[in-house]
Amino acid sequence: MPLDAIQLAILRRVFQVEPKFSRGGVMVTPSASTLAPAVHYIRITPDQDDMFVIDFITRKGNDAMASGYFHEGHFYISEEVISGWHSIDHLVDVLPRITW
Incomplete structure (x- = not known):
């Protein structure tokens, strides 16, 4: 199930940018005013039930x-x-890495 209008509004509020639709989900990129985030962007894709x-x-x-x-x-x-990009940068340091 794709993200609904309320979920998109939450992402706009949290990240202060407009999410872009990408690969069945959305992509969120830091604004130019964000100070050198470690994360280039995040992709949020619906999974099962209410999870992403x-x-x-x-x-x-x-x-x-x-x-x-x-x-x-x-x-x-x-x-x-999640309360902004500082939350994302902190999380990426403690999450397991993707191995392709």
Whole structure:
């Protein structure tokens, strides 16, 4: 199931950018004013039920993956509430790496 209007609004509020549709989900890229984030962008793709797969694409190739969900107006990844790019940069350091 694709992201609905409320979920897109939550992403806009959290990241202060407009999500772009990509590969059955959305891609969120940091704004130009964000200070050198470690993560180049995240891709949020519907998985099953109300869960989403989040791919973290980093600038250094240390890509990671996690699951996430929306609950009561918040966006969670790996049980952590996300409040902006600083949350994403912190998470990518502790998540398992993707091995292709």
